[in-house]
Amino acid sequence: MEILVCVKRVPDTSENEIELNREGNDIERDDLVYSVNEWDNYAVEEAIQIVDKVGGSVTVVTVGDEEDEEVLRREMAMGANNGLLLADDAFQGSDGRGIATILKAAVEKGNYDLILTGALADGGEAQIGGMLAAMLDVPFASVVNSIAVLDGNKLKVGREIEGGNQEMSEIELPCVLSIQTGINEPRYVGIRGIRKVASVEIPSMGAADLGLDASAVGSAGARVRRMDYFVPEIGDGAEMLEGSTDEIIEKLIEMLKAKGGLK
Amino acid sequence: MAQIFATIVHKAGVPDDSAVELVTAARKIDAGATVTALVFGSGDDLAAACTAVAPAYNEVWKVDGDAFAYPNAEVIRKAMTNLLPSDAIVLVPHDTFGMDLSPGLAIKMDSAFASDVVGIEGLDGGTLNIVRQEFGGAVSTHVQCDISQGAVINVRAGSFAPEETQANGQVVDKSGDVGDLGAARRKFLELVAAEVGDVDITKEEVLVSIGRGIEDEDNIEIAQELAEAMGAVVSCSRPIVDAKWLEKSRQVGTSGQTVKPKVYLACGISGSFQHLGGLKGNPFIVAINKNPKAPIFQVADVGIVADILDFLPDLTEKIQESK
Numbered sequence: 192m193e194i195l196v197c198v199k200r201v202p203d204t205s206e207n208e209i210e211l212n213r214e215g216n217d218i219e220r221d222d223l224v225y226s227v228n229e230w231d232n233y234a235v236e237e238a239i240q241i242v243d244k245v246g247g248s249v250t251v252v253t254v255g256d257e258e259d260e261e262v263l264r265r266e267m268a269m270g271a272n273n274g275l276l277l278a279d280d281a282f283q284g285s286d287g288r289g290i291a292t293i294l295k296a297a298v299e300k301g302n303y304d305l306i307l308t309g310a311l312a313d314g315g316e317a318q319i320g321g322m323l324a325a326m327l328d329v330p331f332a333s334v335v336n337s338i339a340v341l342d343g344n345k346l347k348v349g350r351e352i353e354g355g356n357q358e359m360s361e362i363e364l365p366c367v368l369s370i371q372t373g374i375n376e377p378r379y380v381g382i383r384g385i386r387k388v389a390s391v392e393i394p395s396m397g398a399a400d401l402g403l404d405a406s407a408v409g410s411a412g413a414r415v416r417r418m419d420y421f422v423p424e425i426g427d428g429a430e431m432l433e434g435s436t437d438e439i440i441e442k443l444i445e446m447l448k449a450k451g452g453l454k
Numbered sequence: 455m456a457q458i459f460a461t462i463v464h465k466a467g468v469p470d471d472s473a474v475e476l477v478t479a480a481r482k483i484d485a486g487a488t489v490t491a492l493v494f495g496s497g498d499d500l501a502a503a504c505t506a507v508a509p510a511y512n513e514v515w516k517v518d519g520d521a522f523a524y525p526n527a528e529v530i531r532k533a534m535t536n537l538l539p540s541d542a543i544v545l546v547p548h549d550t551f552g553m554d555l556s557p558g559l560a561i562k563m564d565s566a567f568a569s570d571v572v573g574i575e576g577l578d579g580g581t582l583n584i585v586r587q588e589f590g591g592a593v594s595t596h597v598q599c600d601i602s603q604g605a606v607i608n609v610r611a612g613s614f615a616p617e618e619t620q621a622n623g624q625v626v627d628k629s630g631d632v633g634d635l636g637a638a639r640r641k642f643l644e645l646v647a648a649e650v651g652d653v654d655i656t657k658e659e660v661l662v663s664i665g666r667g668i669e670d671e672d673n674i675e676i677a678q679e680l681a682e683a684m685g686a687v688v689s690c691s692r693p694i695v696d697a698k699w700l701e702k703s704r705q706v707g708t709s710g711q712t713v714k715p716k717v718y719l720a721c722g723i724s725g726s727f728q729h730l731g732g733l734k735g736n737p738f739i740v741a742i743n744k745n746p747k748a749p750i751f752q753v754a755d756v757g758i759v760a761d762i763l764d765f766l767p768d769l770t771e772k773i774q775e776s777k
């Protein structure tokens with residue numbers, strides 16, 4: 192099975208405090224630690240496991256710039272066979288539709304049976320997989336937490352819906368699935384693995400290579416535009432307990448007693 | 455002004471809370487809007503759902519068919535594309551059904567897509583001004599969405615309070631207008647219920663809840679000791695379950711359990727809306743997090759900036775001493 196996995200490089204929110212820059216028009220990006228989007232890592236692991244079972248190859252693709260190449264390399268160290276960088280100045284400012292349009296053009300240059308995305312990335316939109324499927328006119332399933340390859344060009348997939356219940360479906364290939372965390376246990380990538388792929392050439396394609404009209408992507412084609420970033424005042428916020436640890440704990444124990452938190 | 459539709463999610467004849475929230479969202483787009491509920495389903499359950507939403511909507515479009523007995527987004531997307539005017543503004547709850555349906559619907563209808571919307575600040579010509587969040591709620595953004603060719607808008611649960619106004623719409627049967635649905639390329643098979651675990655966190659009054667901040671499986675003991683000292687039970691956020699450090703039945707959130715404790719200690723949890731979506735009944739929330747900017751501090755009653763790996767053992771010790 193030929194599998195394409197869409198991956199994105201994102202600021203690691205468990206490593207960073209996300210703050211606004213002084214102008215308030217962006218987040219402070221200078222000292223951010225980036226990593227591969229958590230959901231995408233599960234998607235790549237799943238693709239590798241499927242190929243281990245039924246054969247084929249895994250290609251990881253990202254729409255970004257040179258800096259984003261590092262996540263392709265990381266996922267190749269994990270076991271993906273090929274990487275593909277889609278980079279062009281014309282892609283700047285793309286909305287979800289634009290990103291999906293670029294990915295669609297790349298899909299059409301290949302011959303993939305299965306396309307995986309993460310269920311969600313840093314923008315919180317959960318949109319690329321579903322858009323890409325609709326553009327390719329292939330079936331889609333979101334928040335997938337189990338995949339079994341069936342005979343006759345079909346998969347049996349589970350979607351993790353509300354309450355942790357699972358919705359089982361049969362889906363025809365080719366298709367697009369967005370992957371939910373917890374579907375597998377992504378393998379550890381050591382320094383050695385990274386070193387092995389450090390000098391592998393990763394092909395890059397731009398708008399012209401993909402046969403894309405620059406007006407269909409980038410900020411020109413965007414119908415959804417982020418204007419700024421801000422931190423809202425929601426309610427009164429928490430009463431912050433301050434002082435020495437002992438003082439904080441003393442206050443907290445009092446509050447817990449009053450609220451029935453200590454039995 | 456284009457017509458506004460709201461997609462109704464319902465189960466066993468009972469509409470989801472989102473049904474009334476979407477009306478409020480629609481009125482924020484256009485105070486005078488005629489808002490139509492779009493209800494797919496089959497038989498008595500569908501009829502009951504339509505009756506239940508009719509008071510809040512100007513009109514209810516009922517679509518009955520065997521193909522809609524289970525809400526398969528692949529089939530419903532096709533039906534909506536055939537049924538709706540191409541410049542429609544379609545509101546959808548941002549749940550797992552909305553994630554399944556909407557991005558593709560926006561492509562098929564050649565409409566703009568705005569996802570996980572938490573605020574609507576009005577319409578300016580063909581531009582809708584909306585509010586979203588990024589980075590798990592750490593920052594918000596103003597977003598401009600060009601809805602002149604129609605729009606699909608996914609709305610976050612709980613972001614728009616239901617209003618009292620009554621519209622008392624008629625139920626109109628649109629079952630004959632969905633056109634050719636073709637053969638489904640994705641077929642629903644069955645629902646598998648979530649596993650039941652050894653503890654039922656939904657019945658507990660005091661929860662010590664841990665998130666990714668616990669850092670390592672071995673540290674879970676720290677939370678268990680605190681819970682024991684407090685007479686509480688340990689629950690957690692999703693990454694702890696993904697890592698298989700605790701069983702699924704202890705996960706709080708939209709894809710886990712809905713809990714209604716009196717007291718909730720959120721330890722090393724950032725406060726994503728999917729996590730908070732499982733926290734009901736207005737508990738007393740204590741957040742302990744080493745990041746003073748963590749979104750959880752916006753919703754907690756009491757906040758403590760600390761490393762939980764140091765703080766929780768100290769707290770346990772003091773509670774034991776005070777007994």
Ligand SMILES: Cc1cc2nc3c(=O)[nH]c(=O)nc-3n(C[C@H](O)[C@H](O)[C@H](O)COP(=O)(O)OP(=O)(O)OC[C@H]3O[C@@H](n4cnc5c(N)ncnc54)[C@H](O)[C@@H]3O)c2cc1C
Nearest residue numbers: 665666667691692707708709710722724729744745761762
């Ligand atoms: C469809 C869908 C459904 C989902 N359902 C759920 C759900 O049901 N429940 C759920 O929880 N999530 C759910 N999620 C995931 C959700 O989006 C978040 O990814 C998740 O809630 C984050 O968990 P967290 O807060 O533990 O981790 P993070 O967001 O990584 O936060 C960790 C926090 O710990 C703090 N921290 C780190 N180290 C320490 C330390 N030593 N001491 C103190 N603080 C520390 C950090 O500052 C940070 O704030 C769902 C996602 C999707 C797409």
Ligand SMILES: Nc1ncnc2c1ncn2[C@@H]1O[C@H](COP(=O)(O)O)[C@@H](O)[C@H]1O
Nearest residue numbers: 197253254308309311312316317318319
């Ligand atoms: N720039 C990008 N390049 C490649 N894939 C992406 C990109 N942005 C998003 N995706 C994919 O789409 C998924 C969902 O992201 P989103 O729709 O932005 O929440 C991610 O997990 C990725 O698989």
